[in-house]
Amino acid sequence: MRALAWHGKHDVRVDTVDDPEIINPRDAIIKITSTAICGSDLHLYDGYIPTMQAGDVLGHEFMGEVVEVGAKSTLQKGQRVVVPFTIACGGCYHCGKHQYSACDNGLPADNQDIAETLYGQPMSGLFGYSHMTGGYSGGQAEYVRVPFSDVGPIVVPDGVEDDKVLFLSDILPTGWQAAEYAQIEPGDTVAVWGCGPVGLFSVQSAFLMGAERVIAIDHFPKRLELAARFGAETLNYKDDKVYHALMEMTGGIGPDACIDAVGLEAHGFFGDNVIDQIKASTFLGTDRIHAIRQAILACRKGGRVSMPAVYGGFVDKFPLGAFMEKGLTLKTGQTHVQHYMPALLNAIVEGKIDTTFLISHHLPLENAPDGYKLFHDYQDVATKIVLKPGLARTEVHMPA
Ligand SMILES: NC(=O)c1ccc[n+]([C@@H]2O[C@H](COP(=O)([O-])OP(=O)(O)OC[C@H]3O[C@@H](n4cnc5c(N)ncnc54)[C@H](O)[C@@H]3O)[C@@H](O)[C@H]2O)c1
Ligand SMILES: [Zn+2]
Ligand SMILES: [Zn+2]
Secondary structure, three states: OEEEEEEEOOEEEEEEOOOOOOOOOOOEEEEEEEEEEOHHHHHHHOOOOOOOOOOEEOOOEEEEEEEEEOOOOOOOOOOEEEEOOEEOOOOOHHHHOOOHHHOOOOOOHHHHHHHHHHHOOOOOEEEOOOHHHOOEOOOOEOEEEEOOOOOOOEEOOOOOOHHHHHHHHOHHHHHHHHHHHOOOOOOOEEEEEOOOHHHHHHHHHHHHOOOOEEEEEEOOHHHHHHHHHOOOEEEEOOOOOHHHHHHHHOOOOOOOEEEEOOOOEOOOOOHHHHHHHHHHHOOOOOOEOHHHHHHHHHOOOOOEEEEOOOOOOOOOOOOHHHHHHOOOEEEEOOOOHHHHHHHHHHHHHOOOOOOHHHOOEEEEHHHHHHHHHHHHHOOOOOOOEEEEOOOOOOOOOOOO
């Protein structure tokens, strides 16, 4: 089959690789109809995530048709399913608490050591996201093997098009969980750093949960415009000093809740960010944590900080003093996708949540390397890219 493989920093290629096969009785094989590129994929593309190997198939946001099932799968051939990016067993202590991304059995035994050393305990498996998260082949491919297919995938009704439900695989539940973790109370002001797909779904979710005001922060005008479409006030950090602007907009109090939807590759010419960048490029550090630093300083005393953004390693200049003295709460984590899927699918079918506004490009899977370049280099125009297997390669022109 054809699949997008990682070969190194800024080097991804569509290769011909072996078709996946059923290995365990709970597996299913899915024929991919739509798959998306995520901000998390950019961390792989930029070479920031350890334990990648040349030839690893990428992709953790995908959906398609069930074409093969193991003896213990509960799926049936022909069903259309969306697959969560977190691979979880459904039966362990954590899955019992619906904390699927903390599953104890998502990683093959051989892959548990690295995560245990780095994080204390292994977490759930992830599709197409390094050997530390299981070394599973991803879904930016024609076919994918889905482990624990009796737990993860959700069957979608016929007639609901792919673009409406594809983002149930990750970014919609992630934006929703981010807003839930911000513990929004009616009347709250919520600030969201980053207007990528996760930030934009956090904006939409925050309003649905009763926020009175949402302030969205980024530097890409088109992305800020999308946030404004949902009623957010916007701050372009190139024009406004974010901390001072937030104070002014909240009567000197600060937002009640702050959501960091930026992550380890924060942009911007800020002193702390430049130092982080130098450290990351000389292997003295891993993460650029400017957004979470700013969120902690700007948040009102006694407020909540929610961090859906991905960070990987150890950081310095984390404002622990401000965090403690101001009595803040921080909640974070990979999304417990399986927990949120059923209710969010209903919300989509009932027309309460729109997901299609985000998609800027549909491209053949064969053009996936162009898609990565677009999403990486032209973020203002490329807000979300959906790849379609089975289509012939076309000419893609990069924006001027
Ligand atoms: N927790 C989870 O399960 C989960 C799931 C999906 C994605 N993520 C993470 O969420 C983050 C966002 O994902 P995405 O797909 O929206 O990515 P993205 O790269 O499309 O968006 C990030 C946005 O942040 C903006 N940004 C950069 N620096 C900024 C700054 N200093 N201040 C304000 N905005 C700034 C960028 O301009 C960009 O628009 C990533 O770290 C991704 O890995 C986490
Ligand atoms: Zn994703
Ligand atoms: Zn489990």
